[in-house]
Amino acid sequence: MAATRVISDFSSKKHNHKSCVKSAVKKAESICIDRGMRLTRLRRKILELVWSRHGPLGAYDILQLMNKEEGKVLPNTVYRGLDFLIEAGLIHRLDSMNAFMGCADPVSRHSGQFLICRSCESAAEIHDAGIEQTLGRDAKRVGFSVEQQTIEVLGLCPSCSSD
Amino acid sequence: MAATRVISDFSSKKHNHKSCVKSAVKKAESICIDRGMRLTRLRRKILELVWSRHGPLGAYDILQLMNKEEGKVLPNTVYRGLDFLIEAGLIHRLDSMNAFMGCADPVSRHSGQFLICRSCESAAEIHDAGIEQTLGRDAKRVGFSVEQQTIEVLGLCPSCSSD
DNA sequence: TTCGTTAGCGTAATATCATTACATTTTATT
DNA sequence: AATAAAATGTAATGATATTACGCTAACGAA
Numbered sequence: 001m002a003a004t005r006v007i008s009d010f011s012s013k014k015h016n017h018k019s020c021v022k023s024a025v026k027k028a029e030s031i032c033i034d035r036g037m038r039l040t041r042l043r044r045k046i047l048e049l050v051w052s053r054h055g056p057l058g059a060y061d062i063l064q065l066m067n068k069e070e071g072k073v074l075p076n077t078v079y080r081g082l083d084f085l086i087e088a089g090l091i092h093r094l095d096s097m098n099a100f101m102g103c104a105d106p107v108s109r110h111s112g113q114f115l116i117c118r119s120c121e122s123a124a125e126i127h128d129a130g131i132e133q134t135l136g137r138d139a140k141r142v143g144f145s146v147e148q149q150t151i152e153v154l155g156l157c158p159s160c161s162s163d
Numbered sequence: 164m165a166a167t168r169v170i171s172d173f174s175s176k177k178h179n180h181k182s183c184v185k186s187a188v189k190k191a192e193s194i195c196i197d198r199g200m201r202l203t204r205l206r207r208k209i210l211e212l213v214w215s216r217h218g219p220l221g222a223y224d225i226l227q228l229m230n231k232e233e234g235k236v237l238p239n240t241v242y243r244g245l246d247f248l249i250e251a252g253l254i255h256r257l258d259s260m261n262a263f264m265g266c267a268d269p270v271s272r273h274s275g276q277f278l279i280c281r282s283c284e285s286a287a288e289i290h291d292a293g294i295e296q297t298l299g300r301d302a303k304r305v306g307f308s309v310e311q312q313t314i315e316v317l318g319l320c321p322s323c324s325s326d
Numbered sequence: 327t328t329c330g331t332t333a334g335c336g337t338a339a340t341a342t343c344a345t346t347a348c349a350t351t352t353t354a355t356t
Numbered sequence: 357a358a359t360a361a362a363a364t365g366t367a368a369t370g371a372t373a374t375t376a377c378g379c380t381a382a383c384g385a386a
Contacts (some may be wrong), residue, residue, distance in 0.1 A: 003251055004301045004304070006305060009305065010307075011310045017260070019345075038280065038353090038362080038363080039364070040352095040364090042363085043292055043363095046279075049250055050340080051166075055352080058342085059342095060342070060343070072365090072366095073365090074365075074367080075344070075345085076345075076346085076364090076365085076366080076367095077364065077366095079343095079344065079345075080363080080364080081327070084363095093260040093347085095259045095315070096258040096313060096341060096381065098344095098372095108359075114306065114348085115302055115307045115309075117307075118310070123296050124305060124307070126301055126305070127320075128297060128298070130297060131298060131301075133296055134291060134293060134294055134297075135291070135294060135314070136317060138167045138289055138291050138294075139316055139318065140276055140374075141167070142169060142172065142173075142278065142287060142289070142318075142321070143321030143324070144278045144280075144287070144316070144318055144319070144321065145318045145319045145323075146278075146316055146318040147281070147317050147318040147319070148313070148316070148317040148318070149314070149315075149316050149317075150254055150260070150315045150316070150317070151298070151312070151313070152312075152315050153298060153302055153309055153311070153312050153313070153314045154309075154310050154311040154312075154313070155302065155308045155309040155310040155311070156278030156307070156308045156310070157306075157307055158305070161306070161307075161308045201333080201334080201382090203334070203335090205334085206334095207337075221371085221372080222372070222373075223371070223372070224370095235336090235337095235339060237336075237338080238335095238372080238373070239333070239335090239336085239337080239338090239374075239375085240372085242337075242372095242373065242374075243334080243335080247334095261371085261372060261373095311359085312345090327386100328381100328385105328386090329384105329385085329386080330383105330384095330385085330386100331380105331382100331383085331384085331385100332382085332383080332384095333380105333381085333382075333383090334379105334380085334381075334382090335378105335379085335380080335381090335386100336359095336369100336377105336378085337358080337376105337377090337378090338375105338376090338377095339374105339375085339376085339377105340374080340375075340376100341369100341373080341374065341375085341382085342371100342373070342374085343357100343371080343372070343373090344370080344371070344372090344374075345368105345370070345371090346367105346368085346369075346371100347366105347367090347368090348365105348366090348367095349364105349365080349366080349367105350363105350364080350365070350366095351362105351363080351364070351365085352361105352362080352363070352364085353360100353361085353362070353363085354359100354360085354361080354362090355359080355360080355361095356357100356358080356359075356360095356365080
């Protein structure tokens with residue numbers, strides 16, 4: 001049986017965050033080159049901002065940050081950037097909270113499986129291939145052809161549930 | 164291994180829809196009585212409208228229908244009704260499409276597992292207890308306490324994929 | 327029954343999230 | 357350099373959801 005992987009855990013205080021933003025951008029650059037996609041300045045900036053939170057971030061939060069760090073930017077611009085990044089598999093969208101989060105494993109395309117803390121609004125991404133397969137099998141049984149799976153589990157993260 | 168149940172399938176042309184709305188309301192009434200919840204006229208009306216579509220329906224669609232069939236109603240009223248119905252387990256919210264759908268099995272509380280057709284925007288609800296358990300186990304492994312699971316699979320329903 | 331409390335609803339305003347349409351600029355290609 | 361395609365600028369608007377506050381109806385206790 002395939003093991004469940006933790007793609008990105010709830011962010012701990014001791015991890016070096018700056019370096020993980022950097023690493024995400026580096027991965028993104030190499031992926032985009034490989035695939036002939038253009039990681040422009042704007043797109044890279046948005047990716048950095050998403051990663052800077054190390055957790056779900058709303059489009060308008062990003063907009064605010066952009067306006068602070070770049071010149072004036074309108075919503076549309078942010079959404080375009082986000083669309084690109086999603087398309088490239090560099091970030092995921094969390095439907096249940098209208099937010100976006102960097103993907104720590106953008107090389108292997110996968111469905112999003114998230115544990116979302118309702119208290120601190122942090123999130124962890126996991127990947128359980130078994131679930132993906134089972135869901136695929138279930139869908140097939142009713143003649144449904146799967147294009148994308150979204151799994152979002154709401155609850156309390158370790159640190160919030162110990163409070 | 165627990166079997167996967169189809170809670171509500173993609174709606175077929177030959178099923179008697181009127182009777183299934185009726186049955187949903189009847190179930191809802193008995194559930195609310197049992198639990199000491201009040202299924203008011205407004206709430207029942209909203210439940211009927213949700214069921215009348217036999218598929219995901221947006222809050223503002225419901226609002227329009229309310230305005231047609233009842234007097235003037237404002238968004239707030241609809242959302243309050245929807246919140247109640249969700250709370251009672253009588254409908255589910257589909258986060259990926261900002262829509263609401265009646266639950267055909269409101270007696271047994273369960274997480275929502277949906278197959279959503281991107282073409283005709285219909286949806287089927289299934290319940291695979293195995294997935295629910297597995298996800299729970301995965302969460303436990305990282306110390307996450309689950310309160311709610313949402314699974315939304317996007318793709319093509321049988322009739323749309325044969326086109 | 328009456329009183330006090332709570333739950334439900336009416337109403338308006340506003341917050342939040344996302345897209346459309348079209349002009350302009352940049353980049354890649356020839 | 358000329359052209360086409362992709363990316364971005366800009367404004368307006370659309371779609372979804374919540375807050376705040378006041379009134380009324382229902383419910384339980386005295």
